[in-house]
Amino acid sequence: MSSRHEVLEALSRIAFGHAFLDEEPMRARAFDNAYRTLKKLPDLRAAFDAGEVARLPGVGPGILDVVGRVFRGEPVPALERLEELIPAGIFEARRLPGIGPKKLKVLQDQLGIQSLAELEYAVNENRLTSLPGFGAKTQDKVRDALAAMRERASLRRLDQARDAVDAVLERLRAVPGVHRAERAGEARRGTEVVADVLAAAVVDVDAVPAVLAALDAAPGPERDGVPTLVTSGDTPVTIGLGHYVDTFGALWLWLTGAPEHVQAVAARANERGGTLGPLGLHLAERRVPCPEEDDVYAALDLHPTPPERREAGVPLVPRGEAAPRLLRREDLRGALHNHTTSSDGISSLEEMCAAANAAGLEYLGISEHSQTAAYAGGLDAGALRAQIATIAALNATRAAAGGTTVLSGIESDILKEGDLDYPDDVLAGLDVVIASVHNRYGLGRDGMTARMLAAAANPWVDVIGHPTGRLILGRPASEFDVEAWLDACAASGCAVELNANPQRLDLCERHLAMAKERGLLVSISADAHSAQALAHLDYGVVIARRAGLGPADVLNAKPLAELRAWLAERRARAAPGGSRNTPSPTRS
DNA sequence: GCCGTTTTCGGCCCGACTGTTTTCAGTCG
Known part of the structure; x- marks a missing residue:
C-alpha cells in the first residue's frame, strides 16, 4: 500500500464528504481540484519532499497540511470528522459510476442505506425506482455497477500491484537474513490487471519470524510445496519463500x-x-x-x-x-503525446522539456487538448497558433545546446461524426496531429465504428489516441469494430497509440498484436500531464513487449529525422502542394 | 480551501448528456 494512494484517498474523501453533507460546496471543490491535480504525479512522495506540491495551483496551506499529515501517518481532523458523520459504506459507494453524492444522500435518508450490501438488497427489492430523482434505468445502472464492483474487488491495476509489491520488497530487503527478494507473478509479467500480487524471496529459516514482524504478515497456504507469507492491508502481497x-x-x-x-x-x-x-x-x-x-x-x-x-x-x-528482438525502453527516441500547463498539465513546457532531456528523449511532442474539451482547458485556434510560435522560439534557443526538440502537436477531439476540432489551415501549422475520442462513448457500435473509420481516413490524422477510451477497472472500452478500424488505419497509413498511462494501456496487447499483423506503426505515448509522468513510457514498453512488438513496429522508435520524413510524407498527401509549418495564409 | 493585471473579498471550468422530469438536477469529462 502506497502513501500516494492514501493521500489521494484522503483528498477524495474530504471532497466527497462535504458534497454528501451538502456543506461548504466550494471547499469540496477545492479538495476535488487538489485531488485531480495531485493524481497527475506518479511519484507524489518525491514531489512533496522536493517542495513541488506546495507550488502547484490549487494547493494552499489547508491542502498541504492534509498531504503532510497523511505522509507522516498523523490523523487528519478534517477527515476524521467526516468519517464520524458518514458511514464507511457510503464512502465506498461513491465509486459507483452514475451515482453521485446527491443520490447517495437520498438513499441514506429515505432507505437508511449505509453499506453496499444494503444497497444491493434494496435494488433487488426494487425499492430504488420510487425515490425522487430515481427511475428504472437508474436502478439498473446501480445493479450493474454493483456487479462490476464485486467482480473487480480482488483485482488491481498493474501500477497498483507493482507499487504494493515494491513497497513490501523494500521493507523485506532491509530485514537481516533476507538474501534475495523480487517481484513475481503477474506484476512481474506485466499483465494489465493483477489478481494475485506475488513476490519471491530467499530467507534464512531463523529470520522468518523477523520478516513476519517487519511486514505485519502471517503464514499463508503452501503453493506447489512452497511456503508463503501474506501481508495485511488492502492489497495483500503473497511472498513465496525459498531458503x-x-x-x-x-x-x-x-x-x-x-x-x-x-x-x-x-x-x-x-x-x-x-x-x-x-x-x-x-x-x-x-x-x-x-x-x-x-x-x-x-x-x-x-x-x-x-x-x-x-x-x-x-x-x-x-x-x-x-x-x-523485443522493444526496449532505450529504443524509444521520443514521445509524441504530452500536455503542459497550457491545457490540463501541471508542468510547464520548459519543465516537460527538461524532463524529456533527462529521460534521454530526442524529441517531445506537445499535444494539448482541443477547443471542444473546454473542461480540460482546450486551446482555441488562436491559443494553438500562439503555442506553435512559443515552441518554435524555444527550439531555436535550444538547438545549439543539442537538447530535446519539441514538436508542435495537438490532441484533437474526434467530434461526433469523426471530424477534427480545427479547420485544415490550423492543422497544417502543426508537426503532428493526434486524434482522440473524449465524449459520447455511448453512440452504439455502428455509430462509433463510423466515427472511428472517419477519423482513420482523415488525411490530417497521424495518430489515433487511446482508441478504445477504456479506463482499466473503471470504464469499459467503447464498442466499435476494431478490426475494420485497424484495416482503415492500414489503408490510410496512420499510426495507432499505445497510451502508456497505466489507467489506460490503450490499445491493449491483443489489439496491438492485431495492429502489428497489419503492419501498422504504434505510437507509445506517456500522455504525460506532469514531468514525472513521462516515466509512464515504461509501462508502454512492458505492454508492447507482451504484444510481441519490436523497434520496427514503433513510430517513436524512429530517430527524429526519420520521424519528420514520415510526417512530411503524410502531410504532402493531406495537403498537396503544402507542407507542415507553413500555414496557409487564409485565416478563418 | 484557493486565488488575484478583478488580491485581503467574493468569486470559484463549463457544456453535454442522461434520466428524470414537465423545466431540470445530477453526473461526467
Whole structure:
C-alpha cells in the first residue's frame, strides 16, 4: 500500500464528504481540484519532499497540511470528522459510476442505506425506482455497477500491484537474513490487471519470524510445496519463500508463471530425463545450480523467455534459433503525446522539456487538448497558433545546446461524426496531429465504428489516441469494430497509440498484436500531464513487449529525422502542394 | 480551501448528456 494512494484517498474523501453533507460546496471543490491535480504525479512522495506540491495551483496551506499529515501517518481532523458523520459504506459507494453524492444522500435518508450490501438488497427489492430523482434505468445502472464492483474487488491495476509489491520488497530487503527478494507473478509479467500480487524471496529459516514482524504478515497456504507469507492491508502481497540462494532461479521462474510457460519449461526438463520444480532443477540425477533464471533456461538449451512473454501460446525458443528482438525502453527516441500547463498539465513546457532531456528523449511532442474539451482547458485556434510560435522560439534557443526538440502537436477531439476540432489551415501549422475520442462513448457500435473509420481516413490524422477510451477497472472500452478500424488505419497509413498511462494501456496487447499483423506503426505515448509522468513510457514498453512488438513496429522508435520524413510524407498527401509549418495564409 | 493585471473579498471550468422530469438536477469529462 502506497502513501500516494492514501493521500489521494484522503483528498477524495474530504471532497466527497462535504458534497454528501451538502456543506461548504466550494471547499469540496477545492479538495476535488487538489485531488485531480495531485493524481497527475506518479511519484507524489518525491514531489512533496522536493517542495513541488506546495507550488502547484490549487494547493494552499489547508491542502498541504492534509498531504503532510497523511505522509507522516498523523490523523487528519478534517477527515476524521467526516468519517464520524458518514458511514464507511457510503464512502465506498461513491465509486459507483452514475451515482453521485446527491443520490447517495437520498438513499441514506429515505432507505437508511449505509453499506453496499444494503444497497444491493434494496435494488433487488426494487425499492430504488420510487425515490425522487430515481427511475428504472437508474436502478439498473446501480445493479450493474454493483456487479462490476464485486467482480473487480480482488483485482488491481498493474501500477497498483507493482507499487504494493515494491513497497513490501523494500521493507523485506532491509530485514537481516533476507538474501534475495523480487517481484513475481503477474506484476512481474506485466499483465494489465493483477489478481494475485506475488513476490519471491530467499530467507534464512531463523529470520522468518523477523520478516513476519517487519511486514505485519502471517503464514499463508503452501503453493506447489512452497511456503508463503501474506501481508495485511488492502492489497495483500503473497511472498513465496525459498531458503537457498543457489536455487532461487527455479523458485523465481516458478512463481513468475504463467503456469503454461512453467509447464512447458518443466516438460523440456522431463524430455531430458530431469525435473524442474520450485525447489530446483535436476538433470542426470544431479542438482543444477541455478541462482538466476537464466541458469535454468541455459541448462535446458533455451533462450531465456522475458517475463512479459511467459504466456500461454508463446513458444519456448531453443538455442540455435534466433530469439525475437523485443522493444526496449532505450529504443524509444521520443514521445509524441504530452500536455503542459497550457491545457490540463501541471508542468510547464520548459519543465516537460527538461524532463524529456533527462529521460534521454530526442524529441517531445506537445499535444494539448482541443477547443471542444473546454473542461480540460482546450486551446482555441488562436491559443494553438500562439503555442506553435512559443515552441518554435524555444527550439531555436535550444538547438545549439543539442537538447530535446519539441514538436508542435495537438490532441484533437474526434467530434461526433469523426471530424477534427480545427479547420485544415490550423492543422497544417502543426508537426503532428493526434486524434482522440473524449465524449459520447455511448453512440452504439455502428455509430462509433463510423466515427472511428472517419477519423482513420482523415488525411490530417497521424495518430489515433487511446482508441478504445477504456479506463482499466473503471470504464469499459467503447464498442466499435476494431478490426475494420485497424484495416482503415492500414489503408490510410496512420499510426495507432499505445497510451502508456497505466489507467489506460490503450490499445491493449491483443489489439496491438492485431495492429502489428497489419503492419501498422504504434505510437507509445506517456500522455504525460506532469514531468514525472513521462516515466509512464515504461509501462508502454512492458505492454508492447507482451504484444510481441519490436523497434520496427514503433513510430517513436524512429530517430527524429526519420520521424519528420514520415510526417512530411503524410502531410504532402493531406495537403498537396503544402507542407507542415507553413500555414496557409487564409485565416478563418 | 484557493486565488488575484478583478488580491485581503467574493468569486470559484463549463457544456453535454442522461434520466428524470414537465423545466431540470445530477453526473461526467
